Amino acid sequence: MGFKQFHRTIKIRIIESFLSSAIGGMIFPFMAIYLSSHFGVKMAGLLLLINVFVGIAINFFGGYFSDSFGRKKLIVFAESLRFLAFVTMMICNSPWFTEPLITFFMMTVNSICWGLAGPANQAMLIDVSRPEERKSMYTIMYWANNLSIAFGGAIGGFMFREYFFELLLALSITSLIAWTLITFFIEESYIPNKTEKKTPPQHVKQLFSNYHSVFKDKLFVLYVLAGIFVLSMEFQLTSYMSIRLSEDLSIQNLLGIEFGGIEMVGFLRTENTILVVILALFATKLVSNLNDRNVLITSCIVFxxxxxxxxxxxxxxxxxxxxxxxxxxxxxxxxxxxxYMANLPPEHARSSYLAVNGLTYNVANLICSLTITLSAYLSNLATSIFITGIGVAGIVIFIKIVPALDRRIHPETEAEIKTPMSITD
Incomplete structure (x- = not known):
């Protein structure tokens, strides 16, 4: 399945996401530097923490609103608000004056927009894609995302300090392009069943009811938990592992180049990015003839x-x-x-399920923060065992639930397979 055969919405989303991630990657990874220079390191850390938790909270509302009112309306609203936020950031960091506090507020507005639109964007991709093309779709998006992050990070590192206003101008233009594409070229993919109009208290009650149902889905919760545990291994590279290498790795000499632990972390991240950009092009062909169950378990073990x-x-x-x-x-x-994730949520609650799955990155980062704290009391070997143990726990969960996953996704072919544990399908 090639790019040309995808639904128009998927093609637009891939292009728009690449542009937005590339330009955003030139700015947002460096905003900690901006905030610390204006507010100090301690206050900058607090502001960024507030920003993250606001995004997490709004993510739940985004999932509920998408399932209740449709995808496109919510995405267009979020993109409109995001465009205004970026324009305000640009004006507040123009050659004429600088207003860091308003800039932070607009960063928070951007987090709100991500929280609102994120579940709807993911659900829309599932709505318009066929099951047999989803692995190809996700592979291309994964490749494009890594390429855009590498591209944006490399350019942003050189331009952020001296050309911040110009980068914000480019970000505003890109946001306007994204809004135009979504508003005029993407069609609504989900029309919820018409129900009686609800009052705000009724919406709040329904929101809690929706997520109560999501968390009662034991198979889904275990799948998300396993994903968090495995993903946390990768996040440790820029967390505990980077600290350990910077302290423990002696000066090395390779091809006449001397480097220490910090540089080694940079080399490893570069290696990862280059390999992903190259190998992702062939990933779909590599796994197309393999059993998904075997690929998932084996790749997690090796990872x-x-x-x-x-x-x-x-x-x-x-x-x-x-x-x-x-x-x-x-x-x-x-x-x-x-x-697998695309096939787990029921259609009527797809965005709510994806909103919960969207917490994966935040929880994985919390595990990394906990690891850093524990490493102050544990030896390097004990800390490594702790990190590996979390990853192994994820593998064990995947092994336990994969038969039930296949039964839910392919009930006609998995009817006779018995699960090793009792899981509500």
């Missing part, structure tokens, strides 16, 4: 093993080799894992 080595070793060749096998496993795992 966790690779990052387990990185969490402890100080040998640069072991580190490079471990990153290679972990990245290969990542490229094979991601489209299969996302394809």
């Amino acid at each position: 966790v093993a690779g990052y387990a080595v990185i969490s402890y070793s100080n040998n640069i060749w072991f580190l490079f080799g471990a990153m290679f096998i972990a990245t290969v496993a990542e490229v094979l795992r991601v489209p299969v894992q996302q394809n």
